[in-house]
Amino acid sequence: xxxxxxxxxxxxxxxxxxxxxxxxxxxxxxxxxxxxxxxxxxxxxxxxxxxxxxxxxxxxxxxxxxxxxxxxxxxxxxxxxxxxxxxxxxxxxxxxxxxxxxxxxxxxxxxxxxxxxxxxxxxxxxxxxxxxxxxxxxxxxxxxxxxxxxxxxxxxxxxxxxxxxxxxxxxxxxxxxxxxxxxxxxxxxxxxxxxxxxxxxxxxxxxxxxxxxxxxxxxxxxxxxxxxxxxxxxxxxxxxxxxxxxxxxxxxxxxxxxxxxxxxxxxxxxxxxxxxxxxxx
Amino acid sequence: xxxxxxxxxxxxxxxxxxxxxxxxxxxxxxxxxxxxxxxxxxxxxxxxxxxxxxxxxxxxxxxxxxxxxxxxxxxxxxxxxxxxxxxxxxxxxxxxxxxxxxxxxxxxxxxxxxxxxxxxxxxxxxxxxxxxxxxxxxxxxxxxxxxxxxxxxxxxxxxxxxxxxxxxxxxxxxxxxxxxxxxxxxxxxxxxxxxxxxxxxxxxxxxxxxxxxxxxxxxxxxxxxxxxxxxxxxxxxxxxxxxxxxx
Numbered sequence: 001x002x003x004x005x006x007x008x009x010x011x012x013x014x015x016x017x018x019x020x021x022x023x024x025x026x027x028x029x030x031x032x033x034x035x036x037x038x039x040x041x042x043x044x045x046x047x048x049x050x051x052x053x054x055x056x057x058x059x060x061x062x063x064x065x066x067x068x069x070x071x072x073x074x075x076x077x078x079x080x081x082x083x084x085x086x087x088x089x090x091x092x093x094x095x096x097x098x099x100x101x102x103x104x105x106x107x108x109x110x111x112x113x114x115x116x117x118x119x120x121x122x123x124x125x126x127x128x129x130x131x132x133x134x135x136x137x138x139x140x141x142x143x144x145x146x147x148x149x150x151x152x153x154x155x156x157x158x159x160x161x162x163x164x165x166x167x168x169x170x171x172x173x174x175x176x177x178x179x180x181x182x183x184x185x186x187x188x189x190x191x192x193x194x195x196x197x198x199x200x201x202x203x204x205x206x207x208x209x210x211x212x213x214x215x216x217x218x219x220x221x222x223x224x225x226x227x228x229x230x231x232x233x234x235x236x237x238x239x240x241x242x243x244x245x246x247x248x249x250x251x252x253x254x255x256x257x258x259x260x261x262x263x264x265x266x267x268x269x270x271x272x273x274x275x276x277x278x279x280x281x
Numbered sequence: 282x283x284x285x286x287x288x289x290x291x292x293x294x295x296x297x298x299x300x301x302x303x304x305x306x307x308x309x310x311x312x313x314x315x316x317x318x319x320x321x322x323x324x325x326x327x328x329x330x331x332x333x334x335x336x337x338x339x340x341x342x343x344x345x346x347x348x349x350x351x352x353x354x355x356x357x358x359x360x361x362x363x364x365x366x367x368x369x370x371x372x373x374x375x376x377x378x379x380x381x382x383x384x385x386x387x388x389x390x391x392x393x394x395x396x397x398x399x400x401x402x403x404x405x406x407x408x409x410x411x412x413x414x415x416x417x418x419x420x421x422x423x424x425x426x427x428x429x430x431x432x433x434x435x436x437x438x439x440x441x442x443x444x445x446x447x448x449x450x451x452x453x454x455x456x457x458x459x460x461x462x463x464x465x466x467x468x469x470x471x472x473x474x475x476x477x478x479x480x481x482x483x484x485x486x487x488x489x490x491x492x493x494x495x496x497x498x499x500x501x502x503x504x505x506x507x508x509x510x511x512x513x514x515x516x517x518x519x520x521x522x523x524x525x526x527x528x
Contacts, residue, residue, distance in 0.1 A: 020398035027395060031386050106381040107399055108358035184306045275361040279296065 013110055021113050021120070028092075028121035043125050044132045047084065051077045051136070054203055062204045069205060070238050071146040077133050078237050079202035079230045082160075085126035086168050086226060087193045092118030093172025094179045094189060101281045111274050112267075115176040119169050133237070153243040157236035160229045163255050167225055170262025177269045180277050200226045228255040283370065286451055286482040287333040287356060292365035294326040294351050294506075325351040326362070327506040333499070335370075335450075338483040340493030340514055342521050343503035344528075349486050352503065353377065353453055356484065371450025371482075374400075379440025389424040389431070389439055390415075396443050410446040417472075418442040419465065434462065441469055451482045490518040 033039045055073050062072070069075045093115035097104065100114050141147040178185045199221060211217040221227055228251035235246035297320040325348045333339055343349050354360040355367055357375045382399035383392050393414055397407040415424050418439045428436065454473065477483060477496070487493050493500050493514055500517035502509045502524070510517050 016401050016403075017398075019404050020401070023395050023398040027384060027387065027391075031384070034386060103382050103399060104359075106359060106378040107375070109399060109401075182306045182309065278360060 017110055017113055020109065021117055024113065024117035025121045025124065028117065029124055032125070040128075043128050044135075047077065047081055047129050047132050048136070050080060051132075054080065058203045062208050065146055066205075068207075071137075071140055071148050074133070074137055074140065074148055074238060075205075075234065076203060077136055078234050079200065081126065081129055081133060082164055082230050082233055083197060083200055083202055083226065084129075085122060086164060086171075087196070089119045089122035089126075089168045090172045090175055091189065091193075092122055093168075094175035094186065097176050097180050097277055098183075098281055104281065105278060111277060112173070112270060115172050115270075116169070119165070119172050123165060123168075137237075148238055149241045151241045151243075154236055154240040156240075156243055156247070157233055159252065160232035160236070160255070163232075163252070163259050164229050166263055167229070167255070167259035170259055170264070170266040173266025173270045174262065177266070177273050180273070180280050196224070196226065199224055200230060202230070225255045225258040228252070284334055285332045285368075286335045286337070286370055287484070288368040289329055289331050289352075289356070290365050290367070292326055292329045292352075292355055292362040292367060293324060294348075294355060294360065295363040296323045296325055297321075298323050325506050326355070328365070329503075329506070329508050330365075331501060331508060331511050333482060333484070335482055336480045337499050338477060338485065338497040340497035340500040340517075341484060341486045341503065342488065342490070342493065342500060342517070347503040348506040349503055351506075353455075353484065353486065357453060369451060372447060373451040373453065374444055374447060374449035375453040376441065376444050377453060377455050379444060380436045383428055383436065383440070385429040386427060388427050389418075389420055389435075392428055392439070393424075393443055396440070397446075400444065400447070402447065406447075414439075414442045414446050417446075417468075434465075438465055445469075445472055445476070448479070449476070449481060451484070452476060454483060454485045490522055494518050 033042055036042060038045065051073055054076050058076075059072060065072055096114035096118045097111065103109060104111060104114075137148050137150070141150075175185060175189065201221070206218050206221060207213065209217075211221070228248070232247060232251050232255070235243055235248075239246040329348075329352065341349055341352065351360065353375070355362050356369060357373060357377070358367075358369075380396070382396045384395060387395060393411060394404070394407055397410075398404075415421075418424075418435075418441075420435060420439060423431070423435065431439075452473070483497070485493065485497055497514045499512065500514040500521075501511045502517060502521055504524075510520055
């Protein structure tokens, strides 16, 4: 183990263990629903049922359809799916080092494989669950009630999804490192994700809260990178016919920068501390 | 290519022994503020250096707590030494804790791929060896049953079969490794003997001088994290017997 490990040996090591990464990702997905009667259908049912519950609870409060919302269930679901992916993948990554203690203590494995596989497996289930969104949109367009007009610009939805992936990866790596040293992070993060759910416009829109565009309250809410990501996603999904008027380049720049900084901090912290992990788990 | 399979250069390993394990923030802050964040330093290995030539079979002896496991873990790459470095040339197969990479919810067949991947093998390699692994483990039709229904003997048999499916250059063995029933034990020992005959480099942890004399051509004694003696196995075994008697 030489002190300075070159880039070449890092990529070489990754190539050697990329099959392990694939195995772990497929294991996470396979085992998630093994022994359940409905199996993989839970990937669709879970978000669909939550959407129905949330729509039922919040429809009187925020449910009025406007030019911005268009269709409240679709509005809800598009925000909720992204938030759910962020929360579940970062939680999985956070616990990944502790839950693989027995392996890490006995066999040499590049440790970043574990948080990375947690993020990736959740990303796959997230992509599958997007079919629910498609289904709900088709449903409303067929029955003709609050239809969501769709144009080719819907493909721009890929952009916020990529940003979200890197944001989750960065935050996941930071949490994975912290969790090794302080198990409290798990409890704190549970509270934080609850707060994040209400700080992100998932069930509401900012102007429905009574905050004017440009007010300090709105500015603070927009510091949350999930705001911009979900906003961009909705611009592509709900407003694809007039994507450019709803899409904000500032959102893209801010959220991408936020995600990349998180990745930089996460990988650096993980890399610096990984040799100490074994002494603490 | 160097003639050495393993080079251990001035390896030291420091552990911080806390009286209590501080793994939550509250404890940490309180201890930090009251300056009770103290720990005793413990050098599990102190300036350990030795070189193992290719094809050598080295018996590692020492009393409990002498640092044998720590040494093997640094050689296997699990622990990074505080000081010094370790060079290992070739594929290393640690037969220490068989089945550390198993997932109990997976079937035996799925675990062959998972465990193989954890050891760093490629998919094509595992596919190629799959039949051989299943046959050697004697699991038969149980290979498709979930692993949580396996007995501990079945798990170690499968672990052993996977770990030894590869032709390693360096084999790390622990004497206390017990694999299944008497018949399987003979079979697994035969497999290890075959590997030794093929000229694989072996590190063998043992307390029994008889077995070290029989299996190894070199031996090493560790005491309190330091190498006390390293040389021809007969000579070192005599020394170790003396140490045991004088204790």
